[in-house]
Amino acid sequence: MPNTRALAVAGAAVAALGLSAPAAVAWDTPRNIVALPSVIARGGQLTITVDGCRNGGTATSNAFTMPVKLSPIHGARDTARGTATIRNNARPGPYDITVRCDSRSLTKPHAFTVIGGVRGGIGGSSTTGATPTDMAIGGGLVTAAVVGGGVFWMRRRAERRV
Numbered sequence: 001m002p003n004t005r006a007l008a009v010a011g012a013a014v015a016a017l018g019l020s021a022p023a024a025v026a027w028d029t030p031r032n033i034v035a036l037p038s039v040i041a042r043g044g045q046l047t048i049t050v051d052g053c054r055n056g057g058t059a060t061s062n063a064f065t066m067p068v069k070l071s072p073i074h075g076a077r078d079t080a081r082g083t084a085t086i087r088n089n090a091r092p093g094p095y096d097i098t099v100r101c102d103s104r105s106l107t108k109p110h111a112f113t114v115i116g117g118v119r120g121g122i123g124g125s126s127t128t129g130a131t132p133t134d135m136a137i138g139g140g141l142v143t144a145a146v147v148g149g150g151v152f153w154m155r156r157r158a159e160r161r162v
Contacts, residue, residue: 030057030101033108041115042092046084049073050099050106053080057101063090063114070099090114 032051040046048059050070054077059068063086070080080101097111130138 030099030104030106033097033099033106033111035097035112039113039115040086042086042090043088044086046086046112047081048084048097049079049081050101051079053099053101054078055102056080057099059084059097059099061095061097061111063087063095070101086114092116
């Protein structure tokens with residue numbers, strides 16, 4: 001019986017080694033492209049992380065202002081990272097990222113999505129803000145909530161006295 005267990009353990013070890021060999025070979029090719037944030041406004045910055053890019057490389061996309069240099073991350077075995085800037089005139093929608101590392105390339109379709117720009121700094125001077133009608137409706141709702149809360153509180157207070 002002990003010989004059967006030893007043979008089973010040896011077989012499992014050989015199988016595990018055989019299954020891990022193809023994964024070790026795949027480490028030399030770029031894989032797992034991650035773009036964060038996955039939804040970004042025009043003019044924003046995007047962080048690209050790529051596994052299998054041991055010596056760094058470049059990342060390109062139609063939405064980038066220029067190709068991005070990917071630098072190896074210290075402490076990570078085979079990961080590289082770079083920061084891209086999205087063009088101010090990029091059309092909203094999904095974009096692909098193509099990574100080139102060690103003369104090998106990988107494309108991730110729909111890696112991130114560009115949305116329309118943000119109208120910052122306009123504040124209350126925006127003509128597309130709330131109209132007087134919107135303000136009246138909002139004020140009425142707030143008033144109704146305050147009156148309803150007061151009535152509820154007064155009824156609860158009266159119940160405690162009984």
